[in-house]
Amino acid sequence: MTKIDTSMTPAPNAHAIVVGAGLGGLASAMRLGARGYRVTVIDRLDVPGGRGSAIWKDGHRFDLGPTIVTVPQVFKELWAACGRDFHSEVDLRALDPFYEIRWPDGSVFTARQDGEAMREEVRRLSPGDLAGYDKFIKDSEARYWFGFEDLGRRSMHKLWDLIQVLPRFAMLRADRSVYAHAAKRVKDERLRMALSFHPLFIGGDPFNVTSMYILVSHLEKEFGVHYAMGGVAEMARCMGNVIKDQGGVLRMKTDVDEIVVQNGRATGVRLASGETIDADVVVSNADAGFTYNHLLRNHSRKRWTAKKLRKSRWSMGLYVWYFGTKGTANMWKDVGHHTILNGPRYRGLVRDIFLKGKLADDMSLYVHRPSVTDPTAAPEGDDTFYVLSPVPHLGHDQATDWSLVSDSYREKMIKVLDEQLIPGFADRITAQETFTPDTFESRYRSPFGTGFSIEPRILQSAWFRPHNVSEEVDGLYLTGAGTHPGAGLPGVISSAEVLSQLVPDPEYLPVHQKVAAE
Known part of the structure; x- marks a missing residue:
């Protein structure tokens, strides 16, 4: 007797729903x-971009989220996969310097792409x-090469994927934190900070996040730091x-309330309005915690239970103050992008x-x-x-x-900015907006109002992180900051590549049907 596998069946014009x-x-x-x-993308906001909207x-x-673009080739490859040219559609500008780090003692470190310029700063x-x-370096x-180009661009949803790379993890001392690795190489505390703060860009504690994330120093040096004209x-x-x-x-402006599951398989979504939309494939770009705790609340889960998610370590929250200033374009000449x-x-x-x-x-x-680089960010002569x-x-x-406490916290922020960076700015403020962790929770459905989902500690990365293919429901895939490989623009774009x-x-x-034939 021969077993004929007919678990694959033609499905022309297959429909994929992307939530978020x-x-x-x-x-x-x-x-x-x-x-x-045939793809339908559904989002509750009025413009695309999620945390990268404006x-x-x-x-x-006001660019609400990411402000820099690193590893631009992941975008070039994404556009190329669609038969298009990224650079003909998106105007990227290389920044030089990348950023300036200032300390209370008046010392400054200017980060640039040029290797000799960086060595001179050190x-x-x-x-x-x-x-x-x-x-x-x-x-x-x-x-x-190991953490981003290898692990970060392939799936890590099988335990064997993890077991195979454990020796390499050990050799690279992935158990050591980013800060601990910087401290092993340099003694000056200012340099230790300058070489270890990058995990904060993706929601990680530099004193506990795996040293694999020092890879950011190389990708900045190799590929530069860019700004997309018009913002992300x-x-x-x-x-x-x-x-x-x-x-x-x-x-x-359409809210997905639930992922519909039938016979263990995602078959579509139900909107807050009550409308149901069928799909062959469902992709969730909602936070992984929200996906499992809310969108799959009526489906039993074995791994990503409410208890497990509650006990996970989450990234920090963010207090973000956006404001415009009148007639300041030629002021504060030493304050860059x-x-x-x-x-x-x-x-x-x-x-x-x-x-x-x-x-x-x-x-x-x-x-x-951004107005020092991009004139579209503010009215002429003004700043954003x-x-x-x-x-x-x-x-x-x-x-x-x-x-x-939001107002009193902003007053403390005003004092720091006035004394250390842009004196007299408060009297010139025109438009403004403030985001607190409450805003992140309500606007983005971010668990605990976090800025970057689950924190990228070693036991919450790779196989330990929510997978790009769900182990809870067939036909469901996850993308974005809360999944493998993690937060940050290169991470979320790579998560789509892995997916x-x-x-x-x-x-x-797959239709989950096997027929036995003689």
Whole structure:
């Protein structure tokens, strides 16, 4: 007797639903559309981009989320997979310098792509650390090739995938934190900060996140740091246009309430309006925690239970103040596109944010001034700013009540900015908007109001992270910051690439039926 496997059946014009029009969802829709799927993207916001969207006030464009583009080749490859040229549709501008780091003692570190310029910065701050810095950069490159180009661009949903790479993890000391690795190479505390703060860009505690993430230093050196003219929101708009040109549909201002599951397989979605839309494949770009806890709330789960998700370590929250200033385009000549203002503490502040869940009186700030590069960000002669402070998420005991403290926290932020960076700015403010962790929870359905989903610790990365193919429900795939390989623009775009490797070709979709023939 011969077993004939007929678990694959022709499915012309197969339909894929993508829940969420964040960058990961849009990239997934583009890749599935390029492979012949009829794609519908559904999002509750009024514009595509998710956390990479923007809002406009009085001529100022406030870029809400990511402000820089690194590893631009992942976007070039995405567009190429759709038969298009990325650089003809998106205007990327290389930034030089990338950013400037300032400390309370008045010292400054200017990050650039040029290797000799970076070595000169190290030599100026701490001449004795130059050899250690060179070693750190070599360490970073090794982790880039393994962590990003290898693990980050293939699925890690099988335990065997993890077992195979454990020796390499051990050799690269993945158990060591980013900060600990920097401290092993350089002695100056300012340099240790400058070489270890990058995990904060993706929601990680530098004192606990695996040292694999020092790979960011290499990708900045190798590929530069860029800004998309029009902001990341413009990039998202271009991605939406690709999807539409493929015949796909973007349904904005539409809320998905549940993923429909029949016989253990995702068969579509149910909207908050009660409408049900059928699909052959469902992709969730919603936060992985929200996907499992809410969108699959009526389906029993074996791994990603509410208890497991509650006990997971989550990234920090964000307090972000967006504001425009009148007539300041020619002021503050020493303030460039990106500035990092360090508070008086590094380790102590990070501990308060991630471990104690305590809103500290001091703060470190990330300041984005896109109008020095992009005239469309503000009216002529004016400026647009985005100032971000990492804060505890809402899941800690005695969580911060932002309805009570938001205004007073902003006053502290004003004092820091006025004294250390842009004196007199407060009197020139026109339009403004403030996002707190409460905003992230309500606008993006982010668990605990986190900025970057599950924290990228070693036991919450790769196989340990929510997989791009769900082990709970057949026909369901996950993309975005909360899945493998993780947060950050290169991570979420790569998650779509990994997902595309896992979704069957549309003409051959599984129907879970085997027929025995003589």
